[in-house]
Amino acid sequence: xxxxxxxxxxxxxxxxxxxxxxxxxxxxxxxxxxxxxxxxxxxxxxxxxxxxxxxxxxxxxxxxxxxxxxxxxxxxxxxxxxxxxxxxxxxxxxxxxxxxxxxxxxxxxx
Amino acid sequence: xxxxxxxxxxxxxxxxxxxxxxxxxxxxxxxxxxxxxxxxxxxxxxxxxxxxxxxxxxxxxxxxxxxxxxxxxxxxxxxxxxxxxxxxxxxxxxxxxxxxxxxxxxxxxxxxxxxxxxxxxxxxxxxxxxxxxxxxxxxxxxxxxxxxxxxxxxxxxxxxxxxxxxxxxxxxxxxxxxxxxxxxxxxxxxxxxxxxxxxxxxxxxxxxxxxxxxxxxxxxxxxxxxxxxxxxxxxxxxxxxxxxxxxxxxxxxxxxxxxxxxxxxxxxxxxxxxxxxxxxxxxxxxxxxxxxxxxxxxxxxxxxxxxxxxxxxxxxxxxxxxxxxxxxxxxxxxxxxxxxxx
Numbered sequence: 107x108x109x110x111x112x113x114x115x116x117x118x119x120x121x122x123x124x125x126x127x128x129x130x131x132x133x134x135x136x137x138x139x140x141x142x143x144x145x146x147x148x149x150x151x152x153x154x155x156x157x158x159x160x161x162x163x164x165x166x167x168x169x170x171x172x173x174x175x176x177x178x179x180x181x182x183x184x185x186x187x188x189x190x191x192x193x194x195x196x197x198x199x200x201x202x203x204x205x206x207x208x209x210x211x212x213x214x215x216x
Numbered sequence: 217x218x219x220x221x222x223x224x225x226x227x228x229x230x231x232x233x234x235x236x237x238x239x240x241x242x243x244x245x246x247x248x249x250x251x252x253x254x255x256x257x258x259x260x261x262x263x264x265x266x267x268x269x270x271x272x273x274x275x276x277x278x279x280x281x282x283x284x285x286x287x288x289x290x291x292x293x294x295x296x297x298x299x300x301x302x303x304x305x306x307x308x309x310x311x312x313x314x315x316x317x318x319x320x321x322x323x324x325x326x327x328x329x330x331x332x333x334x335x336x337x338x339x340x341x342x343x344x345x346x347x348x349x350x351x352x353x354x355x356x357x358x359x360x361x362x363x364x365x366x367x368x369x370x371x372x373x374x375x376x377x378x379x380x381x382x383x384x385x386x387x388x389x390x391x392x393x394x395x396x397x398x399x400x401x402x403x404x405x406x407x408x409x410x411x412x413x414x415x416x417x418x419x420x421x422x423x424x425x426x427x428x429x430x431x432x433x434x435x436x437x438x439x440x441x442x443x444x445x446x447x448x449x450x451x452x453x454x455x456x457x458x459x460x461x462x463x464x465x466x467x468x469x470x471x472x473x474x475x476x477x478x479x480x481x482x483x484x485x486x487x488x489x490x491x492x493x494x495x496x497x498x499x500x501x502x503x504x505x506x507x508x509x510x511x512x513x514x515x516x517x518x519x520x521x522x523x524x525x526x527x528x529x530x531x532x533x534x535x536x537x538x539x540x541x542x543x544x545x546x547x548x549x550x551x552x553x554x555x556x557x558x
Contacts, residue, residue, distance in 0.1 A: 147431075149427075149431065173424055176420070176421075176422070176424045177420075177424050177425045177426070177427055178427045178428075178431070179426075179427035179431060179432040179435055181375065181377060181379075181380055182379075182380075183377075183379075
């Protein structure tokens with residue numbers, strides 16, 4: 107079955123740089139630096155990336171950072187907690203917009 | 217047993233079929249060609265310091281990653297004569313370490329004699345134990361024998377949580393392992409001022425690479441101490457090698473090309489220079505000689521090919537038998553029976 111997302115496409119990621127190699131090079135250099143051990147460990151960064159990947163719903167990133175997390179010794183319980191954080195922020199962000207809703211109701215109502 | 221289990225068992229034991237699976241991975245550069253790109257080809261032995269003897273394939277467990285395809289169904293076990301031949305070689309050479317593996321070495325009835333005799337030769341003696349066998353009443357006494365003879369223990373414990381360990385090694389394995397680790401600590405293993413060493417082994421719970429050894433060791437140390445009051449000396453990380461039951465898993469789950477691509481993509485020349493086969497010799501249960509336990513399971517013999525023909529000078533000049541599974545020892549931080557290498 108044909109789908110928009112194909113796991114094999116992840117390996118073709120670099121082809122996106124073909125038309126603007128300089129920008130691509132800069133992006134990849136930045137990307138590599140971001141994930142190095144720093145004030146946060148590379149393991150903490152992998153978990154953040156995993157959570158963000160779920161929020162932006164990128165199947166390539168979910169695959170990459172699930173595997174990366176496993177290879178950094180993270181277990182399934184920890185990964186699940188990370189995506190709950192993502193879920194809580196996403197859910198909270200939805201609910202907090204309820205204040206806007208209430209403001210409008212207040213403004214329009216008697 | 218269903219049909220797929222039967223097929224799995226056949227393929228685990230069929231060395232030729234395993235080599236065919238490894239050869240047919242066509243998305244990677246063959247390992248021999250990769251080594252040719254370095255200045256290491258032909259990869260040669262250096263100085264043999266370790267004799268790793270596989271005293272049998274019998275095991276009380278049936279682990280998913282086992283390259284030996286060990287289990288309760290196996291019957292192969294090293295006899296006394298072959299052990300005596302190993303000891304003669306130790307006595308005649310400067311090989312410093314006898315590394316005893318299996319299967320579960322404890323299930324070889326001659327193990328106590330082998331340890332006692334090796335100890336008389338004043339060699340460093342290591343036993344790779346699965347821990348759980350030591351909970352069986354007929355083998356519990358071996359813990360004291362190990363302590364008495366200063367045997368260094370290397371114990372598999374894939375993770376510091378029960379769920380992950382049991383998934384790989386069987387239901388209840390974690391809890392039993394913890395109990396045995398406590399008993400070993402009580403005997404003096406890994407205690408301050410004690411010469412008794414107990415190292416744990418982490419291996420990944422599937423088709424992925426191990427984490428950095430120092431990082432996961434810190435997690436193990438904290439979790440095992442805080443939750444279970446257990447101490448150990450070092451944690452060794454070992455990459456799952458695509459041989460035996462693990463190769464069957466990779467093949468049947470469709471993970472083989474991806475895993476091999478990962479291993480090959482992580483090729484590290486420094487790890488290649490430091491592979492364990494360059495300073496060890498592996499002895500099979502019938503006395504055959506190999507570069508390592510993995511080559512042993514694939515039937516890739518050395519020359520001279522048997523312990524009774526042991527010729528140190530010739531073996532130290534030998535060319536290592538290379539195949540695609542060797543990528544597991546050269547990926548990332550490297551992997552060996554002593555953990556990461558690079």
